[in-house]
Amino acid sequence: MTVGxxxxxxxxxxxxxLVGREHVRVDDGALTAYARDATPLYTARPHxxxxxxxxxxxxxxxxxxxxxxxxxxxxGAGSNLCAATVPxxxxxxxxxxxxxxxxxxxxxxxxxxxxxxxxxxxLSDAAARQxxxxxxxxxxxxxxxxxxxxxxCAGGLRGLKYGVTRNHVLGLEAVLPTGEVVRTxxxxxxxxxxxxxxxxxxxxxxxxxxxxxxxVGLLPAPEETGTGVAYFDSLADASRAVAAxxxxxxxxxxxxxxxxxxxxxxxxxxxxGLRRDAxxxxxxxxxxxxxxxxxxxxxxxxxxxxxxxPEVTLAEDVARSEALLAARRCSxxxxxxxxxxxxxxxxxxxxxxxxxxxxxxxDIAARHDLMIATFGHAGDGNLHPTCVLDPDDGxxxxxxxxxxxxxxxxxxxxxxxxxxxxxxxxxKLPYLADRIGNxxxxxxxxxxxxxxxxxILNPGKLGS
Amino acid sequence: MTVGxxxxxxxxxxxxxLVGREHVRVDDGALTAYARDATPLYTARPHxxxxxxxxxxxxxxxxxxxxxxxxxxxxGAGSNLCAATVPxxxxxxxxxxxxxxxxxxxxxxxxxxxxxxxxxxxLSDAAARQxxxxxxxxxxxxxxxxxxxxxxCAGGLRGLKYGVTRNHVLGLEAVLPTGEVVRTxxxxxxxxxxxxxxxxxxxxxxxxxxxxxxxVGLLPAPEETGTGVAYFDSLADASRAVAAxxxxxxxxxxxxxxxxxxxxxxxxxxxxGLRRDAxxxxxxxxxxxxxxxxxxxxxxxxxxxxxxxPEVTLAEDVARSEALLAARRCSxxxxxxxxxxxxxxxxxxxxxxxxxxxxxxxDIAARHDLMIATFGHAGDGNLHPTCVLDPDDGxxxxxxxxxxxxxxxxxxxxxxxxxxxxxxxxxKLPYLADRIGNxxxxxxxxxxxxxxxxxILNPGKLGS
Numbered sequence: 001m002t003v004g005x006x007x008x009x010x011x012x013x014x015x016x017x018l019v020g021r022e023h024v025r026v027d028d029g030a031l032t033a034y035a036r037d038a039t040p041l042y043t044a045r046p047h048x049x050x051x052x053x054x055x056x057x058x059x060x061x062x063x064x065x066x067x068x069x070x071x072x073x074x075x076g077a078g079s080n081l082c083a084a085t086v087p088x089x090x091x092x093x094x095x096x097x098x099x100x101x102x103x104x105x106x107x108x109x110x111x112x113x114x115x116x117x118x119x120x121x122x123l124s125d126a127a128a129r130q131x132x133x134x135x136x137x138x139x140x141x142x143x144x145x146x147x148x149x150x151x152x153c154a155g156g157l158r159g160l161k162y163g164v165t166r167n168h169v170l171g172l173e174a175v176l177p178t179g180e181v182v183r184t185x186x187x188x189x190x191x192x193x194x195x196x197x198x199x200x201x202x203x204x205x206x207x208x209x210x211x212x213x214x215x216v217g218l219l220p221a222p223e224e225t226g227t228g229v230a231y232f233d234s235l236a237d238a239s240r241a242v243a244a245x246x247x248x249x250x251x252x253x254x255x256x257x258x259x260x261x262x263x264x265x266x267x268x269x270x271x272x273g274l275r276r277d278a279x280x281x282x283x284x285x286x287x288x289x290x291x292x293x294x295x296x297x298x299x300x301x302x303x304x305x306x307x308x309x310p311e312v313t314l315a316e317d318v319a320r321s322e323a324l325l326a327a328r329r330c331s332x333x334x335x336x337x338x339x340x341x342x343x344x345x346x347x348x349x350x351x352x353x354x355x356x357x358x359x360x361x362x363d364i365a366a367r368h369d370l371m372i373a374t375f376g377h378a379g380d381g382n383l384h385p386t387c388v389l390d391p392d393d394g395x396x397x398x399x400x401x402x403x404x405x406x407x408x409x410x411x412x413x414x415x416x417x418x419x420x421x422x423x424x425x426x427x428k429l430p431y432l433a434d435r436i437g438n439x440x441x442x443x444x445x446x447x448x449x450x451x452x453x454x455x456i457l458n459p460g461k462l463g464s
Numbered sequence: 465m466t467v468g469x470x471x472x473x474x475x476x477x478x479x480x481x482l483v484g485r486e487h488v489r490v491d492d493g494a495l496t497a498y499a500r501d502a503t504p505l506y507t508a509r510p511h512x513x514x515x516x517x518x519x520x521x522x523x524x525x526x527x528x529x530x531x532x533x534x535x536x537x538x539x540g541a542g543s544n545l546c547a548a549t550v551p552x553x554x555x556x557x558x559x560x561x562x563x564x565x566x567x568x569x570x571x572x573x574x575x576x577x578x579x580x581x582x583x584x585x586x587l588s589d590a591a592a593r594q595x596x597x598x599x600x601x602x603x604x605x606x607x608x609x610x611x612x613x614x615x616x617c618a619g620g621l622r623g624l625k626y627g628v629t630r631n632h633v634l635g636l637e638a639v640l641p642t643g644e645v646v647r648t649x650x651x652x653x654x655x656x657x658x659x660x661x662x663x664x665x666x667x668x669x670x671x672x673x674x675x676x677x678x679x680v681g682l683l684p685a686p687e688e689t690g691t692g693v694a695y696f697d698s699l700a701d702a703s704r705a706v707a708a709x710x711x712x713x714x715x716x717x718x719x720x721x722x723x724x725x726x727x728x729x730x731x732x733x734x735x736x737g738l739r740r741d742a743x744x745x746x747x748x749x750x751x752x753x754x755x756x757x758x759x760x761x762x763x764x765x766x767x768x769x770x771x772x773x774p775e776v777t778l779a780e781d782v783a784r785s786e787a788l789l790a791a792r793r794c795s796x797x798x799x800x801x802x803x804x805x806x807x808x809x810x811x812x813x814x815x816x817x818x819x820x821x822x823x824x825x826x827d828i829a830a831r832h833d834l835m836i837a838t839f840g841h842a843g844d845g846n847l848h849p850t851c852v853l854d855p856d857d858g859x860x861x862x863x864x865x866x867x868x869x870x871x872x873x874x875x876x877x878x879x880x881x882x883x884x885x886x887x888x889x890x891x892k893l894p895y896l897a898d899r900i901g902n903x904x905x906x907x908x909x910x911x912x913x914x915x916x917x918x919x920i921l922n923p924g925k926l927g928s
Contacts, residue, residue, distance in 0.1 A: 191884060
């Protein structure tokens, strides 16, 4: 990496020649803004920010970067929570937000094709206008980009029934670091011509290629949706209820949980009328043809009652349903209010070990004298332990790092993983070998080199 | 590859030292049997057949083969239709059929873990005994192995609603050609720790690693299933009905078609009471909670009638349902009776171009004076044009090669692909670059080298 020794002006001039001067930023404001993403505590300034307006411009910048050995960090909205888009080695941040056109929505083919910088919400809305559903709904959906969702294999609240981003991507246009444009997959739900590069790029976190266009599958929009909530005296009871729901043969769209601390924080934040004395809260929801949803929700409610829930409420209308979902969606802002620094993490265990894992988290938090509340996707076993603390309290920040290291180790010990949906980025890279082993880490590096021989793409992340 | 110059005895002795003499075959019967798979016209004898009994033995054989540069072709049941397991360069065929234990079925985690050589049917049955569904149901399910299904990303009759094998694989144990054992994914539905090697190996056709163990996700078994059939005067009418079904907001589990030639052949073969004067037949089926299926099927039936079907029949009971499904499942044996050689192919187009594609196929068949009948998965746009001919008629065989080359070109021209579910193998490799481009073929080769530096694993196939 030779950028440090070059005058910044030369890099900016070179990039201006490729994408136009108005789309290259080297001012202090831009370099500061693009020094971070949504991950706290990670900052590194790039040497330049470039905003290409076409696939050809992406390719031109990448060829230039490979020739010169300049790092390039591709980035959508920067809403990831694992420092996946922090330019650790400087170089170029390539912001893909200008590539923001919905290219087509095809009801006949049940698919949409969008440029990489379209927001998840814009894609969902474009699909909904044609009576179709784009199933993945990550928490950041109003700001996150589809390309970013693909790069991180984003999850969401409907994962139990519908799966994650990987299950809905049909094809990609992507530019290799050496400048070649490849089209993987296509418009088809079944296509096995070649290695599954579509899925390999999905979740590759901008380390293998720059995704410029995404074709996703859509589903007929469900006719009805509904939501219910069940309180429990303890998370262990709630966890047993989750197991009983699954065992009853129901796989609802949504099965989320909030622990005791989250319920209190959400109620104080949003005043939704939640029971502040609850040991845990399960939120469940489903969608389907007219008339089918009410029966499913009633059945889940009965199972929860049988599993010991002292109170089950089914939303009587869409407005109340939205309010209940808001309880889950506002967990993070509610917790964020408690202290200036919020570290939202992401570990997953087999769903029947959820309560065991939350007990471990509570023990670890107590031992390190930290406030860690946990919510997440109970049906998937995907937990979001969230630590709130004062960033100026260096000792507490240090303790939080130790606590999360122990949390990831506990997740692995319980047959789980260090990240269910947020990604590895820079934040989880130190734990990756614990999860997948050194042989597989070495293999990831060889795959990375097959795509990126000069090692310019998002260095210090996956494959490094 | 040095095998050809070695005395075969030496290879056999070496392998016997690794897996035991009783699990190494160099007799003429074995070498002839393992010279082919279910693909007609492809034959190449290996130098030895080895049947390892454990992951460690797989690793030992692979290390040996990498050290000596001996090709290894891993193989399950050999039921693939693209010559994916024909040992084109000789060497070792590694038959994985001894690794045939169902290791666990977990209703709590909705998963099963099996050794690679378990048959698809055995996995399905083990799941069903616990009230669970393994969704993929490839046509070869009674003989095909789960490892083979993963290696080819097998599809089946329920793909429209449930997806293909890739959508149900949670984790793999696999042995790299250099002998390292890696575990990808795991027991979780959400896991983004590292590149998605689980999906990269799924569909890699034994060219990157040898899969030794598979963890798959299961679903609660549906309470009911049902089937119906609609006749049409033409495949164009049937294709319009498929579009109308999708547009009506229904995504049934099964939506299959038989063209005119298939209907006649099946009726002559099985005497199911099908209308021999039909221009096309659509078979539709769904599953779901008690009471929900009948309504869905009635709705599909109405849509088909509105789209011009002169006759729609809903199966009144399970037995009739099975009989209708048999009509689709016996398309291949029915066609096989018509001539000694049956070439079953696999191309996919966007579903609204199904009729257009079948017209093209019919034109191509007529031009080359060949009998090609077509059936397949209408909902997925996945067609199986099937040519029946006399293998001793060399000119006809030659014309069939030309015809299929034109069929693949037509599929690509219609935004489709050269293989939806059967794989590339040796049979489709000549057409791969037409579908994915030279840059992507070169990338596949680099990925192959990242796994298999000595190039010993299934040479002459994907990545070669």
